[in-house]
Amino acid sequence: MTGRVVNRPVVVTGLGLVSCAGEGVEAHLAALDSGAPPRTDSESFAPYAVHPAPTIAWDGQIPKRSDQRQMEAWQRLGVYAAGLALDSAGVKDDAAFKQALHLVVAAGGGERDYAADGAILTGLRDAPDPGAYLNERLQNDLRPTLFLAQLSNLLAGNIAIVHGVTAASRTFMGEEAAGVDALRIAQARVASGQIDAILVGGSYSAERPDVLVIHAMGGFVARDGYRPVFARGEPGGFILGSCAAFLMLESEAHAAARGARALARLDPVASDRTRRRPGSVAASLDALWPQAGLDSPDHVLSGATGLASITTEERDALGRLAPTARLHALGDVLGHGLEVAAPFGAALGAALVAAGRAREVAVTAVGHRRGEGLLRLGAI
Helix, strand or coil, X not given: CCCCCCCCCEEEEEEEEEECCEECHHHHHHHHHHCCCCCCECCCCCCCCEECCCCCCHHHXXXXXXXXXXXXXXXXXXXHHHHHHHHHHCCCCCHHHHHCCEEEEECCCCCCCHHHHXXXXXXXXXXXXXXXXXXXXXXXXXXXXXXXXXXXXXXXXXXXHHHCCCCCEEEXXXXXXXXXXXXXXXXXXXXXXXXXXXXXXXXXXXXXXXHHHHHHHCCCECCCCCCCHHHCCCCECECEECEXXXXXXXXXXXXXXCCCCCCEEECCCEEECCCCCCCHHHHHHHHHHHHCCCCCCCEEEEXXXXXXXXXXXXXXXHHHHCCCCEEEEHHHCCCECHHHHHHHHHHHHHHHHHCCCCCEXXXXXXXXXXXXXXXXXXXX
């Protein structure tokens, strides 16, 4: 005998946002409206620009200075944004709620040993067998204690320590696709009836030489300062942004029972993993559009990277799929946050719906290498 399929409505009841635009919903809606270039640092890592984190009074969400000191920037950003989401959902002081609250995080790793990495890269140039050299140096030069201190699941651990969110947690790694899957799994678990509430999101620190080197070596980073995402031309590229976003997801019935305001409904998240070739991004978005339940969105929040070929494909596809929608590039508000792109788009989309400025918002996340995601935020 087959079991009954459960598909409960899933609503957003809390939002926590931090980026170069500031912190909180209002700051980001204002940045979206202004159309002004985001705050950009073009000097610290020239010739590459970054969109830096704002000045934050960490005590507001991380009261213990000892906790602040033991975290790196990406962890502080995430823990702070998670606290904002808990506040927004009205559960910051509800210990029983947080003890039963599940957590899904999308995050990369922490900062590396720059001196060791620099020595390895220098030696790699003249190594007769680069592969063997790299393996030997990685085994001998990297301290295990350093590696353990950078694990991506430390963000979930610090959220548990600081905020008391102590039910099950899981962490996804894998750049943009990790953020898509974090949302997909979180939404599906609530919709299926497995759990009633879950905190989902991620964080990213762009102000790090190591990540700029990694992505610049792949040819993914834009040079020569800021230009709008859809106007970066060839070869294009992204400008990394320090950012964090968390959303509280609940079943509609659970939110209503505790008297929480439902900001927006999040429908099932559609994802894909195409083999990149000309036309593949457009074909993927065409296939994902009906899977995400999209009809005629008022706004499209695009996580497009600015890399010329895939960004052009996405823009043209969205022009066909949503010809009347207002198209916004998240990179023109906060920069590119890799794992955070999809959660940030979802949170900003929910904010637009909650403010009565949209009935339906589409959010895209097309990875700079692999992975595509599409999701819908709708009015209740």
